[in-house]
Amino acid sequence: MLRKIRISLQVVTMTLVTLLLLGIGFRVHLWAGWVAKIQFLPALMALNFGVLAMVIIAALLFGRIYCSVVCPLGIMQDFFSWLGGKAKKNRFSYAKENKVLRYGFLGVFALAIIIGFAPVTTLFEPYSAYSRIVNSLFKPLYDLLNNWLASMDAANDRYNFTEVQIWTRSVTTFVVAILTLLILAFLAWRKGRVYCNSICPVGTTLSFFSRFSLFRVRFDQDKCKHCGMCEKNCKAQAIDFKNGTVDYSRCVVCGNCLDKCKFDALHYTSQKPVAVSKPVDKERRAFLVGAAVAGTSAALAQTQMKVDGGLAAIEDKKAPKRQTPVTPPGSVSARHFEKHCTACQLCVSSCPNNVLRPSTDFMKLMQPVMSFERGYCRPECTRCSEVCPAGAIKPISREEKTTIHVGHAVWIKENCVVLRDGVSCGNCARHCPTGAILMIDYEGPNGTVQVPAVDENKCIGCGACEHLCPARPFSAIYVEGNEMHQIG
Secondary structure, three states, rough: HHHHHHHHHHHHHHHHHHHHOOOOOHHHHHHHHHHHOOHHHHHHOOOOOHHHHHHHHHHHOOHHHHHHHOOOOHHHHHHHHHHHHHOOOOOOOOOOOOOHHHHHHHEEEEEEHHHHHHHHHHHHHHHHHHHHHHHHHHHHHHHHHHHHHHHHHHHOOOOOOOOOOOOOOOOOHHHHHHHHHHHHHHHHHHHHHHHHHHOHHHHHHHEEEHHOOOOOOEEEEOOOOOOOOHHHHHOOOOOEEEEEEOOOOOOOOOOHHHOOOOOOEEEEEEEOOOOOOOOHHHHHHHHHHHHHHHHHHOOOOOOOOEOOOOOOOOOOOOOOOOEEEEOOOOEEHHHHHHHHHOOOOOOHHHOOOOEEEEOHHHHHHHOOOEEEOOOOOOOOHHHHHOOOOOOOOOOHHHHOOOOOHHHHHOHHHHHHHHHHOOOOOOOHHHHOOOOOOOEEEEEEEEEEEEEEOOOOOOOOOOOOHHHHOOOOOOEEEEEEEEEEEEEE
């Protein structure tokens, strides 16, 4: 029964988390956004002490149920381990805890968090790793399906689906996502939960509490026939059937051992089995465990052709080389964002304007930055601040957003079509939502022309000017980020 409850909750968690990361409508975030906020490291970064206390208390009471039913990366590994079990049954054996690797890596990870060294935290945080896999590998497939449905709808004069652009936001993130998926799939296929119990910093942290858990898998030595089936099916390699012991720091309470024991010699209970055991009320036990686990969870390429009037293909824009990256409104400063962001990509998948994408800068590896080749940050949109589970982007209102200066526009006269091609323009001034750009007289080689002048006191760095500038491949006006966001 414990195993059935675990699998049912895993299905619920994976469904909700994956829907969130695919960005299937903002309504999903309204009723299921809590699934992202109960992930351990995002809660730690956001100083969400309620969630942290709940996870730790659950570990003290029931063991590492978090790793089995809340962590999406752990659930994904269970799936690959299950596939491996189809190919070769009873393939596990007890292995001693690798303390040097386990606790050494936890120390490195903790140090990386303290000093804000993003490459370590973003690569090995489990929720972020799964998020990158979904955002980089699964979302393009979902978008492809969406566009096919949109074309079918349009052919029948129905418009239930809207076509979206399918594009790779970051080649680096795409490669990292593929490697992460392949490595974890291989390890889980061969060794079960070896990543969770050797590398994962969240699993190691919870192991300090789970070893003292009240409810745990216990041996009834009077019934045990030493068949070894429990050890051979323990994907955490935590059961030593010869000595009748379980390493509770690595046990993820999956229930596989209970399911495989034919002699009723294993029990998930708060008390040691006695010589004369009474009949166990399995229904009551299953209800208590299910209620506890459920309570813990509740607190889870098609490229469009751009044409101008159907006559000429328009060259794609390229991102300029910014001296200072532009971070989303609500992130306070570049330093605050760098220290708190876990690169989970939730804001990237949720951005309706295609402004956010993972950074390729090594020190900010895969943390989102703003770029305006495919859209601009509309003043009325606060989506990223509403979905961030780690506190890297603080919640802001629409009114507050219009007063936050995340950057300022810079004019590059060599790229301006007014001077380069001898045409009149003014696109940047016409579309600036804050009136920060004025057209002024300028003595060019062909006489007096109108060029943009930027009032940095009014510019909020939304990127409308950069996005709508007709110059290709580089815009004649672009946004430089502010290290510290200004208000006013």
